[in-house]
Amino acid sequence: MGAREAFERCFRELVMEKPYQKITVTEICRKAHLSRKTFYDNFQDKEEILQAIFEDDVVKPVRTMNTLLSVRQSRDLQGIYMQNVYVPIYEDKEFYQKLIRPMKGVDDTFVRVVTHSLEQLNLEIMGDSEISSGLEREYVAYYFASSQAMFMQKWIFDGMLFTPQELGTLYEKMTGFYWLDNSKDI
Structure with a gap:
């Protein structure tokens, strides 16, 4: 699984746990075990x-x-x-x-x-x-x-x-x- 897919999967999991407005990029990165740099290499936000x-x-x-x-x-x-x-x-x-x-x-x-x-x-x-x-x-x-x-x-x-x-x-x-x-x- 590539970084994009990992971020998407973790985002989906976080949406199941809490409202979209409360999800942060830091949480997505932490859950995906990937860096913020990797996140921003793949997504703006x-x-x-x-x-x-x-x-x-x-x-x-x-x-x-x-x-x-x-x-x-x-x-x-x-x-x-x-x-x-x-x-x-x-x-x-x-x-x-x-x-x-x-x-x-x-x-x-x-x-x-x-x-x-x-x-x-x-x-x-x-x-x-x-x-x-x-x-x-x-x-x-x-x-x-x-x-x-x-x-x-x-x-x-x-x-x-x-x-x-x-x-x-x-x-x-x-x-x-x-x-x-x-x-x-x-």
Whole structure:
């Protein structure tokens, strides 16, 4: 196991023990038996560890799915596509609930991390399609990323009362209008 993986594993363990806000880089290093220098060679701060975990859990599998589908196919399969965003979080329910519950209303780290990751992913998915162009594309990508981040946060905070399938269907109902109105451009 490399240093990055050790830091991520130890961060996950610490989240299970205490609120995110109370976890320090020193504790992460101590638990990983690695130096602060090694930490800073791999991450800027603990938020970047959370970013890496979210990327591994959610973004990488979706990115892999994107390599197999066109933008139109992604749109046609949006419900299934959205489920794939929620499944890894649902499968690691305890970690995400321990992370989110103390944050909600106090710390926007999770929303910031998820918004950033999903905005980049959305820009990749939209690519050079004519959904929108230039600055408008950036705003569309941000809109869907930030709404998704808030939606995810509420779902996790509330105890994941919907299955990933139900949540994917609900999100599609709420946002499908945009893609339907713009599907001619895809």
